[in-house]
Amino acid sequence: RKEVEQDPGPxxxxxxxxxxxxxxxxxxxxxxxxxxxQDCRKxxxxxxxxxxxGNEDGRFTAQLNRASQYISLLIRDSKLSDSATYLCVVIVTxxxxxxxxxxxxxxxxxx
Amino acid sequence: DAGITQSPRYKITxxxxxxxxxxxxxxxxxxxxxxxQDLGHxxxxxYYSAAADITDKGEVxxxxxxxxxxxENFPLTLESATRSQTSVYFCASSESPxxxxxxxxxxxxxxxx
Numbered sequence: 001r002k003e004v005e006q007d008p009g010p011x012x013x014x015x016x017x018x019x020x021x022x023x024x025x026x027x028x029x030x031x032x033x034x035x036x037x038q039d040c041r042k043x044x045x046x047x048x049x050x051x052x053x054g055n056e057d058g059r060f061t062a063q064l065n066r067a068s069q070y071i072s073l074l075i076r077d078s079k080l081s082d083s084a085t086y087l088c089v090v091i092v093t094x095x096x097x098x099x100x101x102x103x104x105x106x107x108x109x110x111x
Numbered sequence: 112d113a114g115i116t117q118s119p120r121y122k123i124t125x126x127x128x129x130x131x132x133x134x135x136x137x138x139x140x141x142x143x144x145x146x147x148q149d150l151g152h153x154x155x156x157x158y159y160s161a162a163a164d165i166t167d168k169g170e171v172x173x174x175x176x177x178x179x180x181x182x183e184n185f186p187l188t189l190e191s192a193t194r195s196q197t198s199v200y201f202c203a204s205s206e207s208p209x210x211x212x213x214x215x216x217x218x219x220x221x222x223x224x
Contacts, residue, residue, distance in 0.1 A: 032210040043201055043215035044154070087154075089212070097208050099144075103153035 001026055004090050006102040014110050017078050021105045023088030024070040032091040033071045035062055037084045038104065044087055047073075078109045114138065117202050117216035124192055125224050132187045132219045134202030142205040143185040144213060145169075145177065147198040154201070160185055161208075192223045 005024045013019045033050035048055065050062040050071050061074040071090075075082055085104040092098040115136040124130050136143065145157040146169075156169030158177040166177050174196060176188045189196055199220050203213040 034212050036212075041148070041199055041218075041220075043217045046212045046214065049212065091209065093209050099156070099208060099213065101154045 003027055003092070003098075004088060004100045004102040006086075006088055006105045008103065009106040010108050011105065012108045012110055013078055015078055015080060017109075018074065018076045019078055019107065020072055020074045021086055021088075021107075022070050022072050023090075023102050023105075024068075025090045025100075026069065027090070027092045027094070028069070029092050029094035030069075030090045031093045033062075033064055034089040035060075035071075035073050036087040036089060036101075038087055039084045044101075047086070075107075078107075080109050080111060083107055083109045115202060115204055115214055115216040117200075117219050119219060120217070121220045121222075123222045123224065126192055126194060128192050130189045130192055130221070132189075132200055132202075132221070134185045134187070134216060136183055136185075136202075136204045138204060138206070138214075139182060140204035140206050140214075141182070142208050142213075143179065144203040144205070145175070145185070145187045146201045146203065147171065147196075148201060148218075149198050157187065157200075159208075189221075194223050197221060197223045 035047040036044040037047045038044045054063040059076045063072045087104045088102040090100045118133045144159040146154045160166045160179045202216040205213045
């Protein structure tokens, strides 16, 4: 089983729709979590950190569920420019640390 | 604020050649990382460095060499390039690996013929 798993998609949604992605992790020693956005083989860019209490940044909301070991990203009012691959990242800090990327979920927002 | 820069952006070389990819950051981050990204594999860690003169292997280190004589630079060398090393290479840096995000350079697209 992969340490971090994401549905590869693609998720095809119309403009204005709300879409949500989940990312599951297997290591209970996972301590920090992030969502990145990556456009077509460009560099990953930090979208937002994920805090235990959940956090929001404009149209984006991130949540953490430690009991079920997953994080989620909700995008409201989708824009064409949101089309990208969304990578979740989990930092595991038991003994040594590991920074683990998911393989990403592809989102296509359609006009 | 230049952040983190990689050079070259594109490189074509032949099998057996040595090639060095450069990475430079201006944030004075202690930690630096090299990844490769291939279709179907996502990002895979090649090497990382916790500070000048401290480096360690990642998931896929074979065929690569790194050095870090200065905090701001972290070059990656392919000693004898092979076709399987054709990939997109990303350098990243982080203030702390335990709870801080990594910030990426814009990548080097390397083709080995």
